[in-house]
Amino acid sequence: MKPWHVLNTALLAACSLIFSTTPAWSQTCDIGLRGTGDLGIVIERASGSLLIVEHSSDRRLCRVEGLGDLSHASATYSRDARYAYIFGRDGGLTKVDILTGKIVKRIIQGGNSIGGAISQDGSLIAVSNYVPGGVKIFNSTDLSLIADIPATIQPGEAHTINTQSKTVGLVDAPGQKFIYSLFDGDATWIADLSKPDQPQLTKLNQIGRQPYDALISGDGRYYIAGLFGEDGLAMLDLWHPEKGVKRILPQYGRGLEKLPVYKMPHLEGWAVAGDLIFLPAMGLHQVLIVNKNTWEETSRIELKGQPVFAMARPDGRQVWVNFAYPDNNWIQVIDVPSMSVVKTLDVGKGALHMEFTPRGEKVWISVRDEDQVKIFDTQTMSLIKTLNVEKPSGIFFSNRAGKIGL
Amino acid sequence: MKPWHVLNTALLAACSLIFSTTPAWSQTCDIGLRGTGDLGIVIERASGSLLIVEHSSDRRLCRVEGLGDLSHASATYSRDARYAYIFGRDGGLTKVDILTGKIVKRIIQGGNSIGGAISQDGSLIAVSNYVPGGVKIFNSTDLSLIADIPATIQPGEAHTINTQSKTVGLVDAPGQKFIYSLFDGDATWIADLSKPDQPQLTKLNQIGRQPYDALISGDGRYYIAGLFGEDGLAMLDLWHPEKGVKRILPQYGRGLEKLPVYKMPHLEGWAVAGDLIFLPAMGLHQVLIVNKNTWEETSRIELKGQPVFAMARPDGRQVWVNFAYPDNNWIQVIDVPSMSVVKTLDVGKGALHMEFTPRGEKVWISVRDEDQVKIFDTQTMSLIKTLNVEKPSGIFFSNRAGKIGL
Numbered sequence: 001m002k003p004w005h006v007l008n009t010a011l012l013a014a015c016s017l018i019f020s021t022t023p024a025w026s027q028t029c030d031i032g033l034r035g036t037g038d039l040g041i042v043i044e045r046a047s048g049s050l051l052i053v054e055h056s057s058d059r060r061l062c063r064v065e066g067l068g069d070l071s072h073a074s075a076t077y078s079r080d081a082r083y084a085y086i087f088g089r090d091g092g093l094t095k096v097d098i099l100t101g102k103i104v105k106r107i108i109q110g111g112n113s114i115g116g117a118i119s120q121d122g123s124l125i126a127v128s129n130y131v132p133g134g135v136k137i138f139n140s141t142d143l144s145l146i147a148d149i150p151a152t153i154q155p156g157e158a159h160t161i162n163t164q165s166k167t168v169g170l171v172d173a174p175g176q177k178f179i180y181s182l183f184d185g186d187a188t189w190i191a192d193l194s195k196p197d198q199p200q201l202t203k204l205n206q207i208g209r210q211p212y213d214a215l216i217s218g219d220g221r222y223y224i225a226g227l228f229g230e231d232g233l234a235m236l237d238l239w240h241p242e243k244g245v246k247r248i249l250p251q252y253g254r255g256l257e258k259l260p261v262y263k264m265p266h267l268e269g270w271a272v273a274g275d276l277i278f279l280p281a282m283g284l285h286q287v288l289i290v291n292k293n294t295w296e297e298t299s300r301i302e303l304k305g306q307p308v309f310a311m312a313r314p315d316g317r318q319v320w321v322n323f324a325y326p327d328n329n330w331i332q333v334i335d336v337p338s339m340s341v342v343k344t345l346d347v348g349k350g351a352l353h354m355e356f357t358p359r360g361e362k363v364w365i366s367v368r369d370e371d372q373v374k375i376f377d378t379q380t381m382s383l384i385k386t387l388n389v390e391k392p393s394g395i396f397f398s399n400r401a402g403k404i405g406l
Numbered sequence: 407m408k409p410w411h412v413l414n415t416a417l418l419a420a421c422s423l424i425f426s427t428t429p430a431w432s433q434t435c436d437i438g439l440r441g442t443g444d445l446g447i448v449i450e451r452a453s454g455s456l457l458i459v460e461h462s463s464d465r466r467l468c469r470v471e472g473l474g475d476l477s478h479a480s481a482t483y484s485r486d487a488r489y490a491y492i493f494g495r496d497g498g499l500t501k502v503d504i505l506t507g508k509i510v511k512r513i514i515q516g517g518n519s520i521g522g523a524i525s526q527d528g529s530l531i532a533v534s535n536y537v538p539g540g541v542k543i544f545n546s547t548d549l550s551l552i553a554d555i556p557a558t559i560q561p562g563e564a565h566t567i568n569t570q571s572k573t574v575g576l577v578d579a580p581g582q583k584f585i586y587s588l589f590d591g592d593a594t595w596i597a598d599l600s601k602p603d604q605p606q607l608t609k610l611n612q613i614g615r616q617p618y619d620a621l622i623s624g625d626g627r628y629y630i631a632g633l634f635g636e637d638g639l640a641m642l643d644l645w646h647p648e649k650g651v652k653r654i655l656p657q658y659g660r661g662l663e664k665l666p667v668y669k670m671p672h673l674e675g676w677a678v679a680g681d682l683i684f685l686p687a688m689g690l691h692q693v694l695i696v697n698k699n700t701w702e703e704t705s706r707i708e709l710k711g712q713p714v715f716a717m718a719r720p721d722g723r724q725v726w727v728n729f730a731y732p733d734n735n736w737i738q739v740i741d742v743p744s745m746s747v748v749k750t751l752d753v754g755k756g757a758l759h760m761e762f763t764p765r766g767e768k769v770w771i772s773v774r775d776e777d778q779v780k781i782f783d784t785q786t787m788s789l790i791k792t793l794n795v796e797k798p799s800g801i802f803f804s805n806r807a808g809k810i811g812l
Binding site: 032033034035036037038039054056077078079080081082083099100120121122174175176194219220221239240274275293314315316317337358359360361379398399401402403404 | 438439440441442443444445460462483484485486487488489505506526527528580581582600625626627645646680681699720721722723743764765766767785804805807808809810
């Protein structure tokens, strides 16, 4: 077992007093008795802090500091929607109480982590690591280590000389499972944590070269990994793992220059609207539309830039798209019934992340370079409100607590 | 505007002190600071009360009394998941704070109500009424009346002599809309509440004889009404209301004896699993399987009794079915990949209602005649726990707050 460190920041991390011109801004984080169904967090990537927010009246509630390196941070929620677990780039795993603004516990669990997930029953937190490779499983209550699953690859099994693979694309799936991929091992592993201290591993090898990210469909059935080392995508039907991993969309990426890995599309940016998947094209100013019954591309839509995220509104009737630099001030809205772009918005430089309210009437957009979160009415596609936030990136609303794969 | 009455029960309705053999049972309802993501309510239909429950550790927290006639009661949640709105058979609309167990407000808004819904933005509560017919719209904060929409039908427009129709099948839909049907008017109406005090009505007439109940698909797109007066179902694609209402499944009900309306299947009992809909057959010991891309029946599965509810586990991999008397002690579990019954459980007499936890690892089942709620692990299909509840019926977990149509 690798050593891991508990930072004694829990008691020190009461919310900081901060100054703001916004009158509604609370100077302490003791939010008090209230429902947690309309709360959320916004990651402030540069300052290692986050804001607790509320999307009924579109307000910031308070700031929590001391979260370490939050570039590319992600988050998940406890099943009671009170606690957010923040996965930091520095290997930090932090449990934040969004009703008090306190850090309940913070540990450094690895050297370079890139994502995590919570188990179906809410009892376990899994974190995937680059350095060292592998996945660690923690008790969600006190963040004590329950299992350490190295991603050991045998010589000859892969194309590199590593013996511990980077792990990527970690998601939860029904049946107390976590699914993830081995970048250096060309593999997807299924870890069944039904008995938490005795993980049962199913290893699917030779899925394709260098899986770099993955997604799971909203019903927890399809796990799809993007491949850095070759064209196409690797799809696993978790209802039929015995059928193995299939290559789909073999043209995906074909004929293009090799991109650095940080320019590869985020797979969690896939939008599923009914039977259609809207997939950011790789290196092109297009979104690809794929029928999920056949896994074949049916059409493409031309866009203003190279898409990063294509996010479906919860009812699947619109898909909102943001773009890579230098077009990262634009947001385009695709109307699904007509399969056309119906709105192009200039929201300001650095539009990084979008999060819809649970029933989809609003969308919050992080605009990093403007230090703002902009909130739009999705029906009129007009700006409702602007919040001041320091270098905002990921926005995570608490209804994720009840969603498979989030 | 019809008169409506405010009952001064709010201040009197603190939780009752009750006695129980269960040690974890709280004697007061002051639940205190906690997340609301894993809370729920169980209707106690005979005593006009409800239990506040918690599904992380499967506990009863406390009882709230004074809710009137709760036979066939339903409920919806505020967008912060703190308040439950209970729609009683006696026309009562009660707002309950599930963190304090207090009745915030209770009104008698009609003579005989059968259901309600909350608007997409959470600001409005709509209630549909039998007597008098029509729909009333209330402010979700204080339950003040905002709009009263009579369901007036013109002589000759319908097949009865009523001038106010019973309203049924009320659901919310994206765009601040409520959709409902007129039993006596053979119509489906769309009420757009974007301007709450000026509802815009779209009336679709001659949809079929005597719509008696309806459902909306989880994405808020398809509204489907059951017909008491003739065979088949009336389907409206809300993305294309200009195309009108189509008749689907024309064989549904055909060739069978006319059933009394209370024996008609509950339409909210339809299970959608991927592209397949599992639909309780009318008067037969079968579930019908319908492809939602073609709206045609693809197969049937034989069951142990006449199904009432067919509920899909959130991942769509299982469908749990309960049955009408005299088979209402059985629950059957259909495995979707193999399209076969994999488990038959005797849970006790009066198995009325099922509710899955948000990610589907457990299901709670009301067993009325045993005064119990039984909780099953959906993976092993084995009993986890039994709770004592007086004549339980509907179970409503708070994650409904974030779901279209619930």
